[in-house]
Amino acid sequence: MILTTIRRRRIITIILVTLLLLIAVLIWKSDHPYIKDLQVIKLVRTKLLLSISLNQTLRGKRIKNPGLILDTPGCKIPKLDPFDPSVVDLYETKDPYPCPGPPLFMSSQPGGSISLNASILEQHYQLKPSDIACVYHPIRRKYEKPGNVRENDYDLLPPRKLQFDTPLPEDQVKVLCNLHGKETFIQYFPLVRLKTKIEQNKSSIEPPMPRLNIIMLGVDSISKLQFLRHFRRTHRFIKTHKTFLDIKGYTKVGDNTFPNLNPLLTGRFPQDIWNETLADTMYFDDVDIIWKRYANKGYRTLYAEDSPFFGTFNYGRRGFNETPVDYYLRPLYLALHNSEVREKGPFYCFNSQVEPELMYDYVRDFVRTMGNKRPYFAFAMQSSLTHDYFNHAGYADFPTIKLLEDLWDYGADNNSVIVLFGDHGLRFGAIRSTYIGKFEERMPFMYIHFPEWFLEQYPEIAKNLRNNQERLVTLFDVHATLVNLLDPTHEMTDKERATNTPYGLSLLSEISPYRTCEKAYIYTHWCVCQVVQEVWVEQPEVKKSVEVIMDCINDELRTEKTSSCPALQLDKVTSAKLGQINDLVLRFIKHENVVVDRNVVYGDRIVKYEDYIITLITNPTGAIFESTVRHDVVEDTYCVVDIYEEFSEDQYSSCIDTERLKKFRYCNA
Numbered sequence: 001m002i003l004t005t006i007r008r009r010r011i012i013t014i015i016l017v018t019l020l021l022l023i024a025v026l027i028w029k030s031d032h033p034y035i036k037d038l039q040v041i042k043l044v045r046t047k048l049l050l051s052i053s054l055n056q057t058l059r060g061k062r063i064k065n066p067g068l069i070l071d072t073p074g075c076k077i078p079k080l081d082p083f084d085p086s087v088v089d090l091y092e093t094k095d096p097y098p099c100p101g102p103p104l105f106m107s108s109q110p111g112g113s114i115s116l117n118a119s120i121l122e123q124h125y126q127l128k129p130s131d132i133a134c135v136y137h138p139i140r141r142k143y144e145k146p147g148n149v150r151e152n153d154y155d156l157l158p159p160r161k162l163q164f165d166t167p168l169p170e171d172q173v174k175v176l177c178n179l180h181g182k183e184t185f186i187q188y189f190p191l192v193r194l195k196t197k198i199e200q201n202k203s204s205i206e207p208p209m210p211r212l213n214i215i216m217l218g219v220d221s222i223s224k225l226q227f228l229r230h231f232r233r234t235h236r237f238i239k240t241h242k243t244f245l246d247i248k249g250y251t252k253v254g255d256n257t258f259p260n261l262n263p264l265l266t267g268r269f270p271q272d273i274w275n276e277t278l279a280d281t282m283y284f285d286d287v288d289i290i291w292k293r294y295a296n297k298g299y300r301t302l303y304a305e306d307s308p309f310f311g312t313f314n315y316g317r318r319g320f321n322e323t324p325v326d327y328y329l330r331p332l333y334l335a336l337h338n339s340e341v342r343e344k345g346p347f348y349c350f351n352s353q354v355e356p357e358l359m360y361d362y363v364r365d366f367v368r369t370m371g372n373k374r375p376y377f378a379f380a381m382q383s384s385l386t387h388d389y390f391n392h393a394g395y396a397d398f399p400t401i402k403l404l405e406d407l408w409d410y411g412a413d414n415n416s417v418i419v420l421f422g423d424h425g426l427r428f429g430a431i432r433s434t435y436i437g438k439f440e441e442r443m444p445f446m447y448i449h450f451p452e453w454f455l456e457q458y459p460e461i462a463k464n465l466r467n468n469q470e471r472l473v474t475l476f477d478v479h480a481t482l483v484n485l486l487d488p489t490h491e492m493t494d495k496e497r498a499t500n501t502p503y504g505l506s507l508l509s510e511i512s513p514y515r516t517c518e519k520a521y522i523y524t525h526w527c528v529c530q531v532v533q534e535v536w537v538e539q540p541e542v543k544k545s546v547e548v549i550m551d552c553i554n555d556e557l558r559t560e561k562t563s564s565c566p567a568l569q570l571d572k573v574t575s576a577k578l579g580q581i582n583d584l585v586l587r588f589i590k591h592e593n594v595v596v597d598r599n600v601v602y603g604d605r606i607v608k609y610e611d612y613i614i615t616l617i618t619n620p621t622g623a624i625f626e627s628t629v630r631h632d633v634v635e636d637t638y639c640v641v642d643i644y645e646e647f648s649e650d651q652y653s654s655c656i657d658t659e660r661l662k663k664f665r666y667c668n669a
Contacts, residue, residue, distance in 0.1 A: 094394025112193025205298030220383030223425030306416025476504030
């Protein structure tokens with residue numbers, strides 16, 4: 001009896017030790033560097049910058065589906081081709097916009113002066129500095145009696161003699177130069193000087209530590225796909241500077257500029273602070289705009305938009321009673337749009353300078369004038385080139401890359417958070433009637449740069465920022481981040497969050513991968529997360545998807561290198577799911593009104609793509625594959641955009657080449 005008990009215990013011990021050893025071996029194999037990824041063979045080239053991979057891992061170790069731009073439990077967003085056949089005919093490449101005329105011989109300088117370039121004057125105008133005489137007219141924001149400010153007008157003061165390289169006591173000026181008595185040359189300048197009253201007030205305020213300047217550069221109506229099409233130079237710059245974060249799940253929360261920038265600048269929906277009945281009476285002076293928080297911490301503030309009649313707080317709204325920031329560009333652009341310079345020159349041009357360049361000069365002078373000693377917050381919104389036409393976005397690439405390069409040359413990258421973003425995608429033209437256009441309108445682009453030293457000093461924040469590149473994100477979250485950056489190490493309580501950022505989560509803390517559109521306060525008709533549902537495995541579309549998957553795998557096995565590998569056959573399909581965008585996105589036409597009588601207009605459903613997510617088992621190896629197949633409903637084609645191998649026999653691992661398969665996908669056409 002005792003021997004039987006001892007023998008039983010020994011047997012149990014042997015079984016347990018064997019199981020533990022087996023588990024240890026499996027764990028070692030799953031992490032071993034020689035266990036390589038499997039990837040699908042090149043079969044059909046695509047312009048899509050999509051990497052299609054067949055990943056061999058052990059069961060349970062899942063990597064991001066490369067057929068999705070966002071692949072989280074809470075939201076799955078399909079990755080689409082910026083040069084998809086349905087939109088490629090709309091696309092034209094653009095060089096820098098050709099504003100005619102010689103280079104400008106005058107330029108603004110940090111500190112508020114205007115300089116003369118004698119070599120340009122002599123080479124392009126055949127004049128010497130002694131041949132010209134210049135005066136300037138100060139441009140002032142208009143004040144109407146009895147003290148009411150109207151944002152849509154300005155005052156042009158009498159002329160004064162211009163002394164080059166001498167700081168002017170003005171914010172904006174119109175300069176007229178007599179060119180040797182032959183003609184009058186006119187140029188407008190925004191000037192950035194240190195203002196005594198502002199410096200007295202803010203120099204006594206100790207800014208938060210670590211101190212980071214904020215530079216926000218918005219580009220109107222640019223989706224992520226449109227950015228990839230048209231901002232080629234800017235995109236290359238971003239890819240070569242590894243400190244930029246690519247916010248892949250960034251989704252808009254409103255229709256046009258105001259309903260999207262309002263969440264960014266105030267952290268609130270428009271209806272929380274404004275409605276159409278207030279259009280002629282309400283100023284935005286009392287609204288808690290984010291630059292006020294920075295101003296209260298000693299930051300110098302700048303606000304600039306290059307389309308004054310369509311300004312965020314001015315189009316259908318009254319704007320501000322008092323100047324909202326320390327450096328405010330609006331009066332200059334009002335003067336320019338009513339000037340002979342605009343009237344006589346080509347559209348988009350001020351003399352030989354394209355419109356956004358003047359605003360970006362303002363940002364340049366601001367950054368250089370503030371230097372490293374004075375903290376600053378700058379918000380600039382460019383819309384003149386990008387708002388109306390699909391291909392005119394290409395004209396904005398050169399001014400944008402030039403500004404970024406200059407900011408890096410000035411060292412602003414080392415002391416600033418730089419946010420380059422779109423407010424929404426294009427809302428006009430033929431693109432909106434396409435399936436891809438539905439995505440584009442809802443998914444603008446966003447890249448955020450943090451200084452290297454900040455990421456190194458705060459590794460937990462750096463990790464969270466990297467993770468949040470793969471999360472569902474809105475401009476509410478960017479607002480919460482800006483609030484957080486005023487005290488980065490402070491963890492907000494629930495009460496503080498409810499008061500300061502009720503709709504947003506700071507990107508400095510990790511956002512849950514289980515976040516849904518509802519949790520992110522994204523209305524259903526803006527939500528591009530796929531709705532996934534189980535479908536019948538005998539459904540014709542599923543059968544066709546399975547056929548394409550098997551062809552894809554076996555074509556790889558028929559290559560010369562793997563000719564000795566057995567072909568796989570289908571054993572059975574264990575799961576089939578259909579992923580589609582929700583019906584309200586596909587039927588959306590337009591918004592009517594922002595708040596009062598707000599109405600969403602819907603039309604016929606636009607259907608282009610369906611994603612089938614298939615799990616199947618193969619013979620003779622028992623290998624289990626999961627694949628996403630994209631069905632083009634219009635063309636009735638099926639393309640494998642991702643294959644993931646959950647399990648296969650070890651000896652089968654050498655049958656799939658891992659390196660040849662990037663940037664290709666397999667289709668049945």
